[in-house]
Amino acid sequence: MKSGRSQREKRRFIAVCTIPTVVIYILIMVVPTINVFYMSFFKMSSLSLEKKFVGFDNFKTLIGDGKFRQAFANNIFFIVSVTAITIVLALFFAALLKQSKLKEKPFYQTVFFFPNVLSLVVIATLFIQIYDPTKGILSAGVKIIGINAPMQGWLGEATSARWCVAAAMIWQAVGYYMVMYIAGMDGIPKDLYEVADLEGMSGIKQFFYITLPLMWEIVRVTLVFFIISAINMSFVFVRLMTPTGGPNGKTEVILTYMYKQAFTNSNFGYAMTVGVFVFMFSFVLALISNAVTKRDIVQY
Amino acid sequence: MRSYFKKLFALICVLAFGVMLLGGCAKVSDKEAGTDPAATSGKNTNAGAEGQKELNVAVFEGGYGREVWDTLAKKFAEKHDGVTVNITANPKIGDVIRPQIMSGNPPDVIFLSATNESGILQSLIQDKALLCLDDIFDADMKAKFVKGVFDAPTVSPYGDGKIYSAPLFYSTMGLFYNKTLFKEKGYDVPKTWDEFFELGNKAQGDGIDLFTYAAANDPAYNEIVIWPAIASAGGYEALDNCFNYVSGAWTSDAVKKVMGVYEKIAKEGLLLDGTLAMTHTQSQEQFLQNKALFIPNGNWLENEMKDTPRAEGFEFGFTGIPVFNEGDDPCVWSNIEEIYIPSKAKEADLAKEFIKFLYEDDSILLLAENAGSLPPIVGAAEKTRSVLSDCVYETYAISEKGFVPVTGGFALTEQTEVSIRDDLFNSINNVMAGELDTEGWSKLVEEDSQKLSEILLK
Numbered sequence: 016m017k018s019g020r021s022q023r024e025k026r027r028f029i030a031v032c033t034i035p036t037v038v039i040y041i042l043i044m045v046v047p048t049i050n051v052f053y054m055s056f057f058k059m060s061s062l063s064l065e066k067k068f069v070g071f072d073n074f075k076t077l078i079g080d081g082k083f084r085q086a087f088a089n090n091i092f093f094i095v096s097v098t099a100i101t102i103v104l105a106l107f108f109a110a111l112l113k114q115s116k117l118k119e120k121p122f123y124q125t126v127f128f129f130p131n132v133l134s135l136v137v138i139a140t141l142f143i144q145i146y147d148p149t150k151g152i153l154s155a156g157v158k159i160i161g162i163n164a165p166m167q168g169w170l171g172e173a174t175s176a177r178w179c180v181a182a183a184m185i186w187q188a189v190g191y192y193m194v195m196y197i198a199g200m201d202g203i204p205k206d207l208y209e210v211a212d213l214e215g216m217s218g219i220k221q222f223f224y225i226t227l228p229l230m231w232e233i234v235r236v237t238l239v240f241f242i243i244s245a246i247n248m249s250f251v252f253v254r255l256m257t258p259t260g261g262p263n264g265k266t267e268v269i270l271t272y273m274y275k276q277a278f279t280n281s282n283f284g285y286a287m288t289v290g291v292f293v294f295m296f297s298f299v300l301a302l303i304s305n306a307v308t309k310r311d312i313v314q315y
Numbered sequence: 316m317r318s319y320f321k322k323l324f325a326l327i328c329v330l331a332f333g334v335m336l337l338g339g340c341a342k343v344s345d346k347e348a349g350t351d352p353a354a355t356s357g358k359n360t361n362a363g364a365e366g367q368k369e370l371n372v373a374v375f376e377g378g379y380g381r382e383v384w385d386t387l388a389k390k391f392a393e394k395h396d397g398v399t400v401n402i403t404a405n406p407k408i409g410d411v412i413r414p415q416i417m418s419g420n421p422p423d424v425i426f427l428s429a430t431n432e433s434g435i436l437q438s439l440i441q442d443k444a445l446l447c448l449d450d451i452f453d454a455d456m457k458a459k460f461v462k463g464v465f466d467a468p469t470v471s472p473y474g475d476g477k478i479y480s481a482p483l484f485y486s487t488m489g490l491f492y493n494k495t496l497f498k499e500k501g502y503d504v505p506k507t508w509d510e511f512f513e514l515g516n517k518a519q520g521d522g523i524d525l526f527t528y529a530a531a532n533d534p535a536y537n538e539i540v541i542w543p544a545i546a547s548a549g550g551y552e553a554l555d556n557c558f559n560y561v562s563g564a565w566t567s568d569a570v571k572k573v574m575g576v577y578e579k580i581a582k583e584g585l586l587l588d589g590t591l592a593m594t595h596t597q598s599q600e601q602f603l604q605n606k607a608l609f610i611p612n613g614n615w616l617e618n619e620m621k622d623t624p625r626a627e628g629f630e631f632g633f634t635g636i637p638v639f640n641e642g643d644d645p646c647v648w649s650n651i652e653e654i655y656i657p658s659k660a661k662e663a664d665l666a667k668e669f670i671k672f673l674y675e676d677d678s679i680l681l682l683a684e685n686a687g688s689l690p691p692i693v694g695a696a697e698k699t700r701s702v703l704s705d706c707v708y709e710t711y712a713i714s715e716k717g718f719v720p721v722t723g724g725f726a727l728t729e730q731t732e733v734s735i736r737d738d739l740f741n742s743i744n745n746v747m748a749g750e751l752d753t754e755g756w757s758k759l760v761e762e763d764s765q766k767l768s769e770i771l772l773k
Binding site (some may be wrong): 060062063064065146148149155167168169170171172173259262263264275276279280281284 | 346409413416417432433434435437438439441442443444530531532533534588589590591592593594597601698729730731732734741744748749750
């Protein structure tokens with residue numbers, strides 16, 4: 016009897032603690048998300064004062080929209096390039112800092128993590144200055160080593176614009192993931208490395224045979240982070256660095272396209288259709304990346 | 316049992332606290348939305364008292380700041396007993412007022428032109444959410460205005476001649492150049508496009524490029540060149556056809572000639588290097604340094620760049636758009652900036668009074684002096700000559716040099732994914748990069764135009 020009562024009390028306590036959070040979550044996350052789906056079936060302006068139900072018309076338009084396809088392709092580019100390069104760099108620096116016996120280790124950790132403290136807007140502005148066609152440090156820098164900067168500026172040429180935006184995103188992200196990987200590496204018992212050293216295993220081999228398999232779970236989790244953040248961050252960087260969507264639409268991403276449709280082009284229903292697509296896409300992508308990287312967890 | 320009540324009480328307290336928290340949020344945003352501390356200065360507290368009226372005015376804060384609006388608000392309040400005017404000014408005013416409009420609580424007066432990227436005016440027109448302003452613009456009032464301003468699609472959008480937004484400012488835009496540089500080097504201001512390119516090649520010998528514009532953030536500045544050039548090449552009818560999506564308008568000779576100008580600038584390498592990565596401010600900085608001869612811009616340029624270092628002796632010069640053949644009518648682009656009242660405005664009558672007040676002589680003088688802008692009223696430039704800077708006056712007096720001001724804008728349509736402005740103006744960057752030619756460009760815009768012609772707003 017007593018235990019039943021304390022059980023009930025416990026449940027009630029948990030409910031009291033969680034209900035406010037659940038209510039807030041439902042109000043500001045779930046309801047708007049359902050609303051996005053609902054609004055994608057309407058034709059309406061950004062003020063939504065007048066709605067007209069159009070069924071799946073917006074989705075049909077979306078399929079035939081060449082600009083949307085291009086934006087989607089650019090998004091894939093950012094997801095793949097930013098993820099691949101960031102993961103390699105972050106793992107490399109993490110392993111380097113972990114394995115080396117440098118005295119300045121904490122200093123480097125702070126320096127690498129620093130971009131994360133800055134707001135994305137600050138970083139984008141910083142890179143705009145770096146890429147400035149007339150007084151930017153990059154143009155001046157490459158001139159010293161005898162290379163000519165692109166004639167129309169780094170962000171103005173179709174060949175360089177996407178990579179320049181990606182570089183800013185990578186610079187921002189590396190430190191954060193590096194710290195996560197270092198934390199993962201901290202969990203690996205030292206004796207494994209000692210044995211490997213005794214057996215004469217090289218540092219690189221140690222990384223691939225000990226470090227990476229033992230922290231695979233963390234790498235998997237960060238992959239989902241990468242996908243979500245590459246989609247989200249690209250909006251801020253693209254919007255600030257190439258407001259028109261870059262040369263020939265080369266940097267336009269789905270979210271900037273959605274923003275343009277919603278607020279500049281006053282086509283809110285269609286923008287919500289794009290929103291539905293973004294939702295499904297990131298959801299599916301996260302599932303896929305989870306399934307693909309699934310392997311047995313190595314225990315120690 | 317007692318402990319049960321105790322817990323129930325605690326639960327109610329927690330929930331009440333949560334509700335208060337959320338309620339608190341709503342209250343704060345209400346306050347932020349409606350008023351502005353600078354203009355109300357405590358008067359707001361007795362706004363609910365009898366006879367007290369509050370007029371909420373949302374204005375776009377451009378290069379001139381908000382002071383002039385605060386002064387106007389004060390003057391208006393002095394004339395009307397018991398009226399408080401709250402000015403909300405912001406460079407991103409569209410984002411500020413959008414949620415207010417959506418929640419059915421819009422400002423009483425909005426000054427935000429149709430060319431603003433927020434698209435607020437277009438949305439209000441599409442949703443039929445503007446108040447008709449015909450009582451302000453009776454026959455007597457209309458007669459004072461420059462011909463044609465009431466035909467603009469944003470002013471009378473539904474084709475029935477009824478006015479839904481008031482043309483508050485009117486300005487003439489064209490090509491700016493440095494008078495001192497032209498004098499020093501012995502350049503003449505080109506009257507035809509041939510002379511324009513001749514000058515470009517000559518200047519390139521002196522290490523100066525011909526042209527630059529706000530490619531990275533707003534290539535639409537080129538409307539200053541494109542619209543009048545079409546009007547001068549094919550007559551106003553050609554331009555009108557373009558605006559109204561008449562079939563074949565965008566593949567007409569006049570349009571192709573104009574697009575050809577851009578292709579030629581690209582092919583002959585007359586565009587300032589780096590332009591494609593420059594925002595409007597960056598390109599204007601380069602222009603002030605004599606890196607480029609011409610920049611398409613408006614009369615705010617001088618004030619916007621007043622703190623920017625420039626070439627020695629720099630003096631703003633202003634000219635209209637060159638013509639293709641001698642004897643063609645030279646044209647220049649004139650733009651209107653609209654002020655309007657949402658139909659859900661709480662103080663609609665007072666809002667109308669406020670707009671009328673802005674057209675009074677004193678207000679015109681004040682706006683001319685502090686914002687460098689004039690309403691499209693005949694003779695306004697002469698009346699305010701004493702307070703206008705030379706450069707600004709020159710833009711208004713351009714018609715005296717024989718340039719015909721043309722104005723207009725794309726006819727409005729239902730919501731669509733097609734953005735003809737983007738395809739027209741952003742494509743300039745592609746032309747400059749050599750990735751698009753006149754043929755492809757005109758075809759792209761014509762396709763948009765055909766799609767839009769089917770969904771014109773009625």
